[in-house]
Amino acid sequence: MITTVTLNAAIDKTYFLPTFPLGKVSRVQRYRAAPGGKGINVAKVVAQLGVPVTATGFVGGFNGEMIKQLLDRMGIGHDFVSVQGESRVCLNILDEENGISTELLEPGPTVDPQALAQMEEKIREHAAKSRIVCFSGSLPAGVPKDFYVKLVSIAKEAGAYVILDASGDALRFGLEAGPDMIKPNEEEVEGLLGIRVQDEAALQKAVETLLQKYGMDRISVSLGGAGSMVASQAGTFRVETPKVDVVNTVGCGDSYVAGMAVSLATGLSLEEGLALASAAGTSNAMTDEAGLIEPEEVERLRGQVRITAL
Ligand SMILES: Nc1ncnc2c1ncn2[C@@H]1O[C@H](COP(=O)(O)OP(=O)(O)OP(=O)(O)O)[C@@H](O)[C@H]1O
Ligand SMILES: O=P(O)(O)OC[C@@]1(O)O[C@H](CO)[C@@H](O)[C@@H]1O
Structure with missing residues (x-):
């Protein structure tokens, strides 16, 4: 089982426009x-890769209900903590002629202390049943800056492998x-080390320094289409992903x-995991929804990922 944690869940809306002129009316x-947030x-x-998963996090209001219903329709298990207020809408406006994406992210609800305590309990419960716990995304108002310290510690104490995908504080x-x-x-990476790369x-x-400093198993620095x-305990690798439309x-x-x-939950090697992760990212780039992949495309792309030991 894999558990994912989204403290600021969202309805991800994508508008596809031929162009996006500022200061004009666009129909x-x-x-x-789609249900979203990292x-x-x-x-x-x-779930699309066929592994059991539970999504947790904070949801609120009508949007929160919609997130849960859409996940139900997708057959994805969830166990959220409900909060006062409305889960956010994250809007992505795609100007298709110019290939420009503009994202507008609402702040989301304000989380109260009681909900924070409930979340700690949820993580304790789900981490005990999970091989992997992924914490992803920004913190809504009311969540202390160091909340991930608490949650990551709880998940690790329960024996789970923890992935943290966050930024800033x-x-x-x-x-x-x-x-x-x-x-x-x-x-x-630059922000964490206070350097320019x-x-x-x-x-x-820089990544090898971070790996040693924090004693991590691996750090993946994502470079978009590149x-x-x-960096991992088994060495550092440059991973090149196929060029696609x-x-x-x-x-x-x-x-x-x-x-x-x-890859970690199913016992793949590091190299196999890098190929699967890259192929999944690249397959997502070929679809029009965040978090949508084509499993057959992933299979095809996996074989085209080039991994070089540095
Ligand atoms: N333009 C692209 N072409 C092919 N593959 C891509 C492209 N952009 C991203 N990918 C794949 O997805 C992986 C992760 O992408 P990226 O570096 O954009 O992550 P990110 O910045 O964390 O994205 P986000 O925060 O929007 O989820 C890349 O390592 C690559 O495998
Ligand atoms: O505000 P956060 O949590 O950092 O990011 C939110 C978000 O932009 O990230 C996803 C893409 O990674 C979108 O689906 C989502 O709405």
Whole structure:
């Protein structure tokens, strides 16, 4: 079992527009609405890869009900903590002619102390039944900056392998609890070390430094269409993913995390896991919804991922 945690769940809305002129009226002919927020995207991809998953986190209001109903329709198990207020809408406006994506992310509900305590309990309960727990995304108002420290510690004490995909203070604090894996982008690596990364050699040095400093199992730095660089206890690898026709890249990082979680839960080797994670991220880029992949496409792409030991 894999558990995903989304403290700021969302309805992900995508508007597909031929162009997106600012200051003009645009009538939307085609759109999609899906349950989202990073951890929920991870859960959707894990389920599409055929591994049992439970999604937890905070949800609120009508949007919260919609998130749960949409997950039910997808056959994805969930066990959320309900909060006052409304779960957010995250809007992605895709200007298809220019290939530009503009994201507008609402703040989400304010979480009260009682709900925080309930969440700690939920993590204790689900981590005890899970091989992998993935914590993903931003913290809504009312959630202390160091909440991931508590949750990661609880999940680790219960014996789960912990993946943390967060940014800013949430990541910085969360690292103190010793997650097994993180998936920062280059900017987040720079922020964590207070340096500028000029080239791949500098990036390699930076991720190896982070790996040793926090005693992690692996760090994947995702590089969009350029793939990823992964430092692990077994060495550092440059992972190149196939070039494809891109439709929508929102959720690629979550799909990558899902592939990694599935590989760990099913006992794949590190190299096999890197290929699966990259293929899942790339397959997501070819679909129009965050957290949507094509399992057959993933199978095809897996064989085309190039992994080089550095
Ligand atoms: N343009 C692309 N073409 C092919 N594969 C892609 C592309 N963008 C992303 N991917 C795949 O998805 C993986 C993760 O993507 P990315 O680096 O964009 O993550 P991210 O920045 O965390 O994304 P997000 O936060 O939107 O989920 C990449 O390592 C790659 O395998
Ligand atoms: O505000 P967060 O939690 O950091 O990010 C939220 C979000 O932009 O991330 C996903 C893509 O990774 C979207 O589906 C989602 O709405």
